[in-house]
Amino acid sequence: MGSPLFEAAKKNASLAYKLDQSGQTQQAVKYYVSAAEQLQKLINFTDDPNMKNLYYHKAMEYILRVKEIRGIIEPSETPTPSSTPSPKSDEIEAAISSVIVREKPNVKWEDVAGMEEAKRALREAVILPMSRPDLFKGARKPWKGILMYGPPGCGKTYLCKAVASEVDSTFFSVSAANLISKWLGESEKLVNELYERAVEEAPSIIFFDEIDALAGTRGGSSEGEAMRRVKTQLLQAVEGFATGDELLVTVGATNTPWDIDAAMRRRFERRVYVTLPEKKAREVMFSIHTKGIPMGTDVDFKALAEITGGYTAADIALLCRESLMQPIRELDAEGALTDMTVQVRAPTADDFHNAMMHIRPSVAPKELARYDEWRDKFGG
Ligand SMILES: Nc1ncnc2c1ncn2[C@@H]1O[C@H](COP(=O)(O)OP(=O)(O)O)[C@@H](O)[C@H]1O
Numbered sequence: 001m002g003s004p005l006f007e008a009a010k011k012n013a014s015l016a017y018k019l020d021q022s023g024q025t026q027q028a029v030k031y032y033v034s035a036a037e038q039l040q041k042l043i044n045f046t047d048d049p050n051m052k053n054l055y056y057h058k059a060m061e062y063i064l065r066v067k068e069i070r071g072i073i074e075p076s077e078t079p080t081p082s083s084t085p086s087p088k089s090d091e092i093e094a095a096i097s098s099v100i101v102r103e104k105p106n107v108k109w110e111d112v113a114g115m116e117e118a119k120r121a122l123r124e125a126v127i128l129p130m131s132r133p134d135l136f137k138g139a140r141k142p143w144k145g146i147l148m149y150g151p152p153g154c155g156k157t158y159l160c161k162a163v164a165s166e167v168d169s170t171f172f173s174v175s176a177a178n179l180i181s182k183w184l185g186e187s188e189k190l191v192n193e194l195y196e197r198a199v200e201e202a203p204s205i206i207f208f209d210e211i212d213a214l215a216g217t218r219g220g221s222s223e224g225e226a227m228r229r230v231k232t233q234l235l236q237a238v239e240g241f242a243t244g245d246e247l248l249v250t251v252g253a254t255n256t257p258w259d260i261d262a263a264m265r266r267r268f269e270r271r272v273y274v275t276l277p278e279k280k281a282r283e284v285m286f287s288i289h290t291k292g293i294p295m296g297t298d299v300d301f302k303a304l305a306e307i308t309g310g311y312t313a314a315d316i317a318l319l320c321r322e323s324l325m326q327p328i329r330e331l332d333a334e335g336a337l338t339d340m341t342v343q344v345r346a347p348t349a350d351d352f353h354n355a356m357m358h359i360r361p362s363v364a365p366k367e368l369a370r371y372d373e374w375r376d377k378f379g380g
């Protein structure tokens with residue numbers, strides 16, 4: 001609480017409320033939506049389940065009000081369930097189209113350092129069955145659900161992008177949090193149509209990022225009820241949608257595996273721990289994230305890898321950007337960048353060391369222990 005994001009959400013919400021009260025409902029919509037989006041972000045930033053819950057319910061309250069204003073659902077004072085208009089199918093169509101990744105993402109398989117186990121799991125689930133369907137017959141079935149879990153910034157989303165760009169399949173990328181906030185009430189239907197479409201366009205990969213947003217739905221509130229239905233729908237879909245030999249795999253990713261309940265765990269039969277990069281992977285990351293920029297002669301990626309134990313992949317990417325920026329920053333301070341012919345010096349080892357002073361490992365050892373514990377219990 002008290003974070004800038006929280007304050008911003010509060011401000012938007014109270015503005016929305018005032019406008020709403022004074023009859024300027026259409027103007028209120030924008031502020032409700034902003035508040036809900038900010039709360040959604042806060043949900044991802046906090047580990048505290050009570051706060052998550054509180055943010056979630058507040059966000060839902062605003063979203064429901066927006067839907068009322070837009071006339072999508074009847075005002076709650078006059079509940080008339082039978083006459084609730086169902087979402088237009090073109091609306092759902094548009095939503096599905098928006099989650100299909102048609103353009104190949106700009107991440108190649110070789111841009112992914114380390115992550116050997118995750119790569120292997122995805123090869124077995126996706127790449128091999130598609131290139132050698134003859135081998136995956138009978139009892140040797142490809143995985144239907146893969147769960148990638150681990151601390152933030154270690155490459156779950158990134159690796160999936162690489163898969164999408166390498167594999168010739170239809171790739172659906174859905175953020176679970178978005179699905180719920182935008183489609184509450186209709187998201188059940190959306191899940192269904194998404195899987196129908198995935199079967200039609202098979203081979204398909206459905207990537208559900210932040211899948212924990214769907215979990216943790218206890219309590220009897222109506223929002224909780226709606227969310228639980230979406231989850232049930234999704235779980236059924238993961239298991240049962242492709243009835244024939246269509247290749248259809250659901251890949252879920254989460255930073256908070258402990259929020260995933262037993263039913264969901266069971267559907268994601270293959271579980272992959274994506275954690276801090278090893279030394280060798282860090283070394284490769286330094287070269288990946290400085291690609292195309294000539295380095296000073298004293299820059300030694302191997303030595304940098306030695307001293308960056310505990311850094312996540314995202315920390316190293318940031319460290320590189322920061323170090324690459326330093327020569328530019330100096331020239332800018334001198335006002336020299338207006339000269340188009342000015343020479344930019346190559347980044348040096350000192351640039352990296354200086355950047356390391358303020359870019360510190362973003363995951364604390366204590367948090368890591370929690371992931372290790374979960375792996376020991378449920379990983380596989
Ligand atoms: N294996 C990797 N090799 C190189 N860079 C990586 C790798 N994994 C992650 N990164 C960098 O870290 C950033 C954050 O990774 P991301 O996939 O968003 O983490 P997560 O989804 O696990 O929270 C990526 O955008 C990329 O720049």
Ligand SMILES: [Mg+2]
Nearest residue numbers: 156157209253
């Ligand atoms: Mg991610």
